[in-house]
Amino acid sequence: MRDFDYIIVGGGCAGLSLAYSLEVNNKLSGKSLAIIEPREKYERDKSWSFWKTFEHGFDDCVKKSWTEFEIKTEKGTKSHSSSHYPYQCIDSGLFYEKILNTLKKNTNINFFKNKKDVRNNCSIIFNSVSDKQDDRSGLWQHFQGYEIEVERDVFDDKVLTLMDFNCDQKNSVHFFYVLPFTSKTALIESTWISNMNDRSELDYGDQIHDYIKNILKIAKYKINYTETGKIPMFNSKTTRSDNIIQIGTAGGMTRLSTGYTFTNIQKQSRYIQKNIQYINKLNNFSISKKYQYLDNIFLRVLSNNSSEMIEVFYRMFGCKTDTIIKFLSEETTLSEDLSVIRRMPKNIFLSALVGK
Numbered sequence: 001m002r003d004f005d006y007i008i009v010g011g012g013c014a015g016l017s018l019a020y021s022l023e024v025n026n027k028l029s030g031k032s033l034a035i036i037e038p039r040e041k042y043e044r045d046k047s048w049s050f051w052k053t054f055e056h057g058f059d060d061c062v063k064k065s066w067t068e069f070e071i072k073t074e075k076g077t078k079s080h081s082s083s084h085y086p087y088q089c090i091d092s093g094l095f096y097e098k099i100l101n102t103l104k105k106n107t108n109i110n111f112f113k114n115k116k117d118v119r120n121n122c123s124i125i126f127n128s129v130s131d132k133q134d135d136r137s138g139l140w141q142h143f144q145g146y147e148i149e150v151e152r153d154v155f156d157d158k159v160l161t162l163m164d165f166n167c168d169q170k171n172s173v174h175f176f177y178v179l180p181f182t183s184k185t186a187l188i189e190s191t192w193i194s195n196m197n198d199r200s201e202l203d204y205g206d207q208i209h210d211y212i213k214n215i216l217k218i219a220k221y222k223i224n225y226t227e228t229g230k231i232p233m234f235n236s237k238t239t240r241s242d243n244i245i246q247i248g249t250a251g252g253m254t255r256l257s258t259g260y261t262f263t264n265i266q267k268q269s270r271y272i273q274k275n276i277q278y279i280n281k282l283n284n285f286s287i288s289k290k291y292q293y294l295d296n297i298f299l300r301v302l303s304n305n306s307s308e309m310i311e312v313f314y315r316m317f318g319c320k321t322d323t324i325i326k327f328l329s330e331e332t333t334l335s336e337d338l339s340v341i342r343r344m345p346k347n348i349f350l351s352a353l354v355g356k
């Protein structure tokens, strides 16, 4: 068994992003890196979408970009358009391929299937494997998406549907997310925010089928790709140790109110890469305290008032387009924060603030 300077546990989005950032910035010369990843092969398994608010370096893995998006409720539709901040969707298959092609050129980077295959006595370990996979007490954003293909031109591929609340809410928050890639293909996801205890919510296939048939009015379609996921909307308490640094979702990179994680993973990778020489002496990279505080209040509101959430989202998306994008991408100024906060229903947010 070999010793390694660095070990990355989990070669998913965060693990590979970090390895890539270290490699392309020449931080691995004279160093050895082991990546522990159990999967047998890399293939497209996720679609990472976000507003592009900074150069992330993966434009060549973008499947599609949009400048227009909509929020739909029974009350009406909020339409937005931003040329400053396009909404991008990264194909994870292209992302894995790009990174693995780069990493394989460095013979000091080795992949292993199991932690037991490497010694870790004097390595710095970057861990992206979470221990909260089965926690049913917290809130999860859980979903399934079908990428479908139809024979006729039915989708307007210029406009994505960020949230369509025209569906059964049960006692949770439920919406459909539609990414039209072309006039004939789209990814359609049924998304819930709940503690996952109601098994009927997990019947995603029927929900997507009903939505395609009754709301999109499409009778015949072919499913080309499926993705399923659950994103924790809570952070687990991680103990910091000098030689283990948590990264990715396990390292608190998920924006708890939205589930967006990809861009924070890129910011975290950059931070680690820049400070790699003394990384074990620095504080972990984290989402700013301001957004952590606001998200905690938001999630308290969501837990206590799920039936009010459509109205909350509808009001929130009544803000100016760039303000709402910046708010959801952690880029707002204080006055922009206040313009979002002012739109929220006062009573339920005040109750959440005082802990009622």
Ligand SMILES: Cc1cc2nc3c(=O)[nH]c(=O)nc-3n(C[C@H](O)[C@H](O)[C@H](O)COP(=O)(O)OP(=O)(O)OC[C@H]3O[C@@H](n4cnc5c(N)ncnc54)[C@H](O)[C@@H]3O)c2cc1C
Residues within 6 Å of the ligand: 009, 010, 011, 012, 013, 014, 015, 036, 037, 038, 039, 045, 046, 047, 048, 049, 050, 115, 128, 129, 227, 228, 229, 230, 231, 247, 248, 249, 250, 259, 260, 261, 262, 263, 265
């Ligand atoms: C289907 C899906 C869609 C998503 N869409 C978006 C989106 O649109 N926008 C966005 O910002 N975020 C999105 N997210 C959230 C987040 O960006 C992703 O979950 C992202 O992949 C998190 O990266 P990660 O490295 O923390 O976890 P992962 O990418 O899941 O990587 C963890 C890796 O650890 C490996 N592993 C598991 N067990 C072990 C073990 N015991 N030892 C070693 N390795 C192990 C896994 O095989 C995996 O490769 C999505 C999540 C999912 C699940």
